[in-house]
Amino acid sequence: MQPILVRAFTAATGLGRGNASLRAALAQGTSGLAPCRFETCDLDTHIGVIPGLDEQRLPAGLESFDCRNNRAAEAALREDGFEQAVAGAVQRHGSRRVGVFLGTSTAGILQAELAYRERDPADGSLPAAFDYRHTHNTFSVVDYVRTRLGLEGPAAAVSTACSSSAKAFASAARYIEAGLIDAAIVGGVDTLCLTTLYGFNSLQLLSKEPCRPYDAARDGISIGEAAALILLERGEGDAGSSTWLLGCGESCDAYHMSAPHPEGAGARMAMEAALRSAGMQAREIDYVNLHGTGTPSNDAAEDKAIDAIFGRDVPCSSTKGMTGHALGAAGGVEAIVCVLALEEGLVPGSPGTREIDGSLHARYEMKPRRAPLAAVLSNSFGFGGTNCSLVFGRPSRAA
Numbered sequence: 001m002q003p004i005l006v007r008a009f010t011a012a013t014g015l016g017r018g019n020a021s022l023r024a025a026l027a028q029g030t031s032g033l034a035p036c037r038f039e040t041c042d043l044d045t046h047i048g049v050i051p052g053l054d055e056q057r058l059p060a061g062l063e064s065f066d067c068r069n070n071r072a073a074e075a076a077l078r079e080d081g082f083e084q085a086v087a088g089a090v091q092r093h094g095s096r097r098v099g100v101f102l103g104t105s106t107a108g109i110l111q112a113e114l115a116y117r118e119r120d121p122a123d124g125s126l127p128a129a130f131d132y133r134h135t136h137n138t139f140s141v142v143d144y145v146r147t148r149l150g151l152e153g154p155a156a157a158v159s160t161a162c163s164s165s166a167k168a169f170a171s172a173a174r175y176i177e178a179g180l181i182d183a184a185i186v187g188g189v190d191t192l193c194l195t196t197l198y199g200f201n202s203l204q205l206l207s208k209e210p211c212r213p214y215d216a217a218r219d220g221i222s223i224g225e226a227a228a229l230i231l232l233e234r235g236e237g238d239a240g241s242s243t244w245l246l247g248c249g250e251s252c253d254a255y256h257m258s259a260p261h262p263e264g265a266g267a268r269m270a271m272e273a274a275l276r277s278a279g280m281q282a283r284e285i286d287y288v289n290l291h292g293t294g295t296p297s298n299d300a301a302e303d304k305a306i307d308a309i310f311g312r313d314v315p316c317s318s319t320k321g322m323t324g325h326a327l328g329a330a331g332g333v334e335a336i337v338c339v340l341a342l343e344e345g346l347v348p349g350s351p352g353t354r355e356i357d358g359s360l361h362a363r364y365e366m367k368p369r370r371a372p373l374a375a376v377l378s379n380s381f382g383f384g385g386t387n388c389s390l391v392f393g394r395p396s397r398a399a
Contacts, residue, residue, distance in 0.1 A: 001173055001277050003244040005235040006392070007183070008085035010076050011336050013226040013323045014048025018079035022333075023340055025322050029368045031351040033210040033222050033324055039110075041197050045206040048224025048324030049192065050075060062148060067108040067135035068191040068225075070144045076189075076227035077148065085231050086149050086185065093182040099153040100146045101172045102229075103164025103188030104138060105328030107157075110193035111135040141189045145229070153181050159328065161382030162291070164188055165228060166331025169390055170248035172232055187228040187332030196223060196327065203258065211294035211325070213318035213350055214303075214364045216357040218294045224324020228332030230339075243339045246375065246391040247278025253385035260298055264305030266387045267291075267379065271309055274377060274389035282309050285391070286371070287347050289334050289378040290362075292318020293325055294352075302379065303360040310362070317365040321352035331380035331388060338376045338392050347371050 014032030015021045025032065033046040056071040077083055089098050115130035134140055139157045146155050154175055158168045165188025172184035200206050200223060207220035232245060251273060253266030260267070275282060288310065291302055299318075306316060319337050326333050341348055349368040356364050375393035 001177055001247060003235060003246050004173055004176055005233045006230060006243045006245060006339055007089065007233040008080065008082055008231040009229065009336050009339060010080035010082040011226060011228045011333055012050045012072055012075040012079065013333060014050060014224050015322060016051060017075050019340065022336065023344065026337065026340055026346060026348050027344070027368060029349040029351050031210055031322050038192050039194060041194060043197055043201055043206065044208050046210045046222045047192065048222065050225055059148065064131050064134045065140065065144045067111040069104065069108045069141050069189050072191050072225060072227040073141050073145055073189045076229050082229060083149065089183040089231060089233055095150055095152045097153055097182045098151050099172060099175055099181045099184040100142050100151055100155040101158060101168040101184055101186050102142050102145065103158040103168045103328045103331060104141055104190050105159055105161055105164055106190060106193050106196050107138045108135040108140050109195050110191065113194055145185060160386035161384065162327050162330050163380040163382035163386045163388045164328035164331065166335065166378070166380035166388035166390055167250060169245060169335065170250055170388060173245065173248050176232065176234055183231060183233040185229055186232055187230045188329035189227040190326055190328040191225040192223065205295055207294060210352045211321055212352045212354065213290065213292035213294040213320055214299055214356050214360055215353045216355045218296060218299060220295055221293045222324040224326045226323060226326035226329040226333045228329050228336055230332065230335060243342050243392050243394065246393045247274045247280065249273025249277055249389045251387045255385050258383050260301040260381060261385065262301055264301040266385045267302050267305035267381055268308055270387040270389040271305060271377065271379065274391050278391040280375065280391065285310065285314055285375055285377050286373040287341060287376040288314055288316040289338050289376065290316050290318040291379040291381045292320055294320060299360065303362050307361045312361060312363045314363060315347050315365050316362045317348050317350045319348050321350055334378050334380065335390055338378045341376055342373050342392060342394060345370055345372055
């Protein structure tokens with residue numbers, strides 16, 4: 001694929017709002033996870049909560065979109081000059097040449113959960129005020145961002161579980177490469193709801209402690225919420241020292257509804273496809289951001305795929321101990337982590353990990369450290385074997 005410029009980006013996570021909070025956590029190896037106090041949830045686990053989201057308000061005229069997911073999108077939109085960057089893209093290309101491709105999994109389910117409590121006792125109908133289209137609907141957050149920014153280009157919601165927002169990059173890249181658009185907002189938004197928390201608890205996948213990827217005693221995930229928005233743009237050679245999306249690789253091994261292929265077959269196919277897309281060899285990757293959920297099966301399967309492609313030569317880590325697993329937004333958050341790692345010359349660590357599992361082989365980094373990085377790879381793997389890997393690099397790799 002032709003390299004695509006990362007023009008701007010912003011995120012809201014359990015660490016805080018804006019890139020500064022994420023940048024600081026990466027440098028210091030800190031975590032935004034805390035004991036679960038969400039809504040009426042009664043579970044012994046840790047979660048990542050975007051601060052102040054209950055008080056977040058949407059702009060006048062967009063009240064019909066009001067739900068937790070769209071509030072998270074709004075929280076991110078207001079940071080890091082992102083709105084202004086999109087306005088610049090519209091000025092350069094026109095509103096019809098800027099697309100929106102966002103990943104989400106649970107979307108606005110919380111709004112339906114709240115409405116269900118108020119259903120009519122006689123016939124069970126939901127309250128008239130419940131607006132499914134603008135809140136619960138998977139497309140809602142795409143519609144909100146598109147409407148909020150006055151965009152008229154192609155738009156789509158990607159919902160492939162935990163690979164959703166990584167696959168949004170691949171969707172946008174295809175549109176740009178086909179000449180249908182010149183820029184796109186990509187990434188994802190996923191927020192907490194009871195369905196998610198109790199659903200993962202029923203699968204016995206929640207850890208009582210903050211998650212510990214690659215740890216010998218790892219026992220599950222920590223759920224987080226996040227909004228991650230990235231502006232991709234057709235490169236015009238004026239990007240200075242900016243970062244580029246160099247390659248996208250997707251696969252679907254369809255091994256099991258919720259478990260990864262034990263040999264990491266789908267993960268390996270996605271990484272190999274991403275490298276081919278970028279026209280690169282494995283030895284040219286300086287860091288891999290692992291999907292690294294902290295479950296025994298996921299980390300073991302991904303490790304086998306990493307070992308088959310990179311051996312023990314490339315530093316790897318999972319940053320889910322910082323933000324929690326943001327599900328449909330995880331790929332977008334970790335794409336931003338990779339861009340920040342490139343900008344800062346920083347190999348991220350793994351907060352929460354205490355003792356690396358001796359049966360795993362990757363060169364796993366527990367503490368952040370400075371290092372020159374030219375190209376990095378990010379993994380996102382979802383239920384059903386829907387996998388995606390992305391490669392980001394510096395201008396020398398995009399020439």
